[in-house]
Amino acid sequence: MELDALMLSRIQFGFTMAFHIIFPAFTIGLASFLARLEAQWLWTGNPMYRNLYQFWVKAFAVSFGLGVVSGIVMSYQLGTNWSRYSDFTGNVLGPLIQYEVITAFFLEAGFLGIMLFGWERVGDRLHFLSTCMVALGTLISAFWILSANSWMQTPAGFVVENGRAVATDWLKVIFNPSFPIRYAHMVLGCFLTTAFAVAGMSAWMILRGRKEPPAKVAGARLSLSMALWFAVICTPLQIFIGDAHGLAVLKLQPTKLAAIEANWETQKDMPLLLFAIPNEKEERNDFEIGIPKLGSFILTHDFSGVVPGLKDVKPDERPPVWPVFYSFRIMVAIGMAMLGLSLWSLYLRWRGTLYTNRTFLTCAMIMTPSGFGAVLFGWFTAEIGRQPYIVYGQLRTADAHSPLTAQAVTTSLVAFLIAYTIIFGFGSYYLAKLLRKGPEPLEEAVRGDDVSRKPKRPLSAVNEDLKPNPA
Numbered sequence: 001m002e003l004d005a006l007m008l009s010r011i012q013f014g015f016t017m018a019f020h021i022i023f024p025a026f027t028i029g030l031a032s033f034l035a036r037l038e039a040q041w042l043w044t045g046n047p048m049y050r051n052l053y054q055f056w057v058k059a060f061a062v063s064f065g066l067g068v069v070s071g072i073v074m075s076y077q078l079g080t081n082w083s084r085y086s087d088f089t090g091n092v093l094g095p096l097i098q099y100e101v102i103t104a105f106f107l108e109a110g111f112l113g114i115m116l117f118g119w120e121r122v123g124d125r126l127h128f129l130s131t132c133m134v135a136l137g138t139l140i141s142a143f144w145i146l147s148a149n150s151w152m153q154t155p156a157g158f159v160v161e162n163g164r165a166v167a168t169d170w171l172k173v174i175f176n177p178s179f180p181i182r183y184a185h186m187v188l189g190c191f192l193t194t195a196f197a198v199a200g201m202s203a204w205m206i207l208r209g210r211k212e213p214p215a216k217v218a219g220a221r222l223s224l225s226m227a228l229w230f231a232v233i234c235t236p237l238q239i240f241i242g243d244a245h246g247l248a249v250l251k252l253q254p255t256k257l258a259a260i261e262a263n264w265e266t267q268k269d270m271p272l273l274l275f276a277i278p279n280e281k282e283e284r285n286d287f288e289i290g291i292p293k294l295g296s297f298i299l300t301h302d303f304s305g306v307v308p309g310l311k312d313v314k315p316d317e318r319p320p321v322w323p324v325f326y327s328f329r330i331m332v333a334i335g336m337a338m339l340g341l342s343l344w345s346l347y348l349r350w351r352g353t354l355y356t357n358r359t360f361l362t363c364a365m366i367m368t369p370s371g372f373g374a375v376l377f378g379w380f381t382a383e384i385g386r387q388p389y390i391v392y393g394q395l396r397t398a399d400a401h402s403p404l405t406a407q408a409v410t411t412s413l414v415a416f417l418i419a420y421t422i423i424f425g426f427g428s429y430y431l432a433k434l435l436r437k438g439p440e441p442l443e444e445a446v447r448g449d450d451v452s453r454k455p456k457r458p459l460s461a462v463n464e465d466l467k468p469n470p471a
Helices: 005-044 047-080 083-117 124-153 170-174 179-208 214-252 254-260 294-300 321-351 358-366 370-384 406-437 442-451
Strands: 158-161 164-167 272-279 284-291 389-391
Touching: 005 047, 005 124, 005 179, 005 214, 005 370, 005 406, 047 083, 047 214, 047 406, 083 124, 083 164, 083 170, 083 389, 124 170, 124 179, 124 389, 179 214, 179 321, 179 358, 179 370, 214 254, 214 294, 214 321, 254 321, 272 294, 272 321, 284 294, 321 358, 321 370
Parallel strands: none
Antiparallel strands: 158 164, 272 284
């Protein structure tokens, strides 16, 4: 693999995209979680829900801010490093991004201030409406971004005129063949990211405060319970959607599917490879561990179903096999771990030991970053599996690159590495301090509301060091 300007630009965009995607993956689910907390507070009048809202909204504010900043950087790279891509797709993807700004970003920006600062300035119903509008805005934003990305995977509704894509049917552009199932898959992935992040951090708070009175960890118990119900519902649904997504990939992008399965020859009765060492040079796998016929059944719902092979296309039309093969299996392994933890939580609820089983709480804490990992490895599978095309079947990645030198790209890549380390290092450190502090004890939160009716700054009240108290 030669580190020329093209490869360095791909690494640079992949680096910035990997940083960016983790923040929307968290905030999309967290916005809906906040809406549920506030709805429960309005419905029941239980101040615990409001107390949890005021804690988690701080994490939302930090993550939202970091997501916006990291997202702006990528748009500049499309002009500097991928100008030929922008020239080819601008007439189609430009309006989609504009729709995202007008319908989603403006909606979020318009209500975000009320959501963060308006607790005591507006009525409860208007504040709840603001939270719902922000949550809706995140889902609309995901709608347009996934529509644009899915069009790159399965382009439709356009013609090429003078070397540029021109839309002929906007409904086909927006609702391109892979979009509906990919949008559902991504949104559920965001919900699961939030569910396991909240559950893991709540489990950590319970473990840390196991010697404290029950009132001290009541909020953590409630957030753990809600997050796990979220996971119990969404995890099986995500597996079902993932299966449908696999069927769509088989139909729409068979070469990508062949790379995902490291399947070289078109065959029926294909085994499900649990592990393999793909050898792209010799077009075979050096080592395999698989379950006979199960691959065909999962991919075609028929034990004798035919699965296409990589040899059906020329070598220069194939994606890199090993990163796609391993990324997909890591994502699936994380999903199975999510399902296992969700089912375990149901059993412990039935036994009445959900909050006291230290082994389970430790496992939940370990699973805190699992959703982020699943989203990242799923993204690697989708984007690397599309290669060598940036617009599938229409524009090769090598033809989309700007005429830059390797030295220029290296300089900007190093600058990004330094800037991201500083900015996101401080942001992550602050978020860790915020989460370590935990929700205020309910009696103190209620007493504080009685003393002052002034709105509280959502990013304040973090003055605690990350080092544990020696006492």
